[in-house]
Amino acid sequence: MKTISSPLPHPVELAPHDPPMLLIDEVITADDAHVVTRTKIASDYIFSVPGRGVPGYVGFELMAQSISIMDGALRRASGEPPAIGFLLGCRKYRTRVEWIAHGDYLEIEAINLLPEGELRSFDCHVRYVSGENIAHGVINVYRPENLETFLTSADA
Numbered sequence: 733m734k735t736i737s738s739p740l741p742h743p744v745e746l747a748p749h750d751p752p753m754l755l756i757d758e759v760i761t762a763d764d765a766h767v768v769t770r771t772k773i774a775s776d777y778i779f780s781v782p783g784r785g786v787p788g789y790v791g792f793e794l795m796a797q798s799i800s801i802m803d804g805a806l807r808r809a810s811g812e813p814p815a816i817g818f819l820l821g822c823r824k825y826r827t828r829v830e831w832i833a834h835g836d837y838l839e840i841e842a843i844n845l846l847p848e849g850e851l852r853s854f855d856c857h858v859r860y861v862s863g864e865n866i867a868h869g870v871i872n873v874y875r876p877e878n879l880e881t882f883l884t885s886a887d888a
Contacts, residue, residue: 746804791867
């Protein structure tokens with residue numbers, strides 16, 4: 733298992749996202765087997781609906797960004813910059829809440845089920861920091877070894 737050295741940098745240094753689209757506030761732990769991140773649902777959150785919070789389906793994006801952060805942390809440990817990956821889909825996304833309230837703190841965990849190659853699969857959970865699971869899904873992603881080659885071949 734490849735462990736990432738502590739302290740872990742801010743997510744903006746690990747994911748190819750910029751605020752306000754970067755939804756993760758903190759990286760708790762990251763290695764090649766799993767990542768745990770944390771965020772607080774603020775009233776100025778990009779997906780926020782006044783008086784309601786954010787829709788439960790936003791958990792899917794939190795999971796995807798946590799996977800991106802995991803990849804960025806591993807790439808950083810190898811001296812590489814963050815890279816773009818492609819979200820292929822999600823199997824069995826389930827959320828137990830329709831809305832996530834403003835002020836709620838969430839932890840997101842992604843466990844690497846398929847750790848080799850360009851295609852990856854992750855078992856993901858979104859939980860309140862109290863431990864109550866509110867969303868689950870298995871996310872499939874593709875991160876080409878060479879993005880430029882992939883993009884050039886896609887044009888052909």
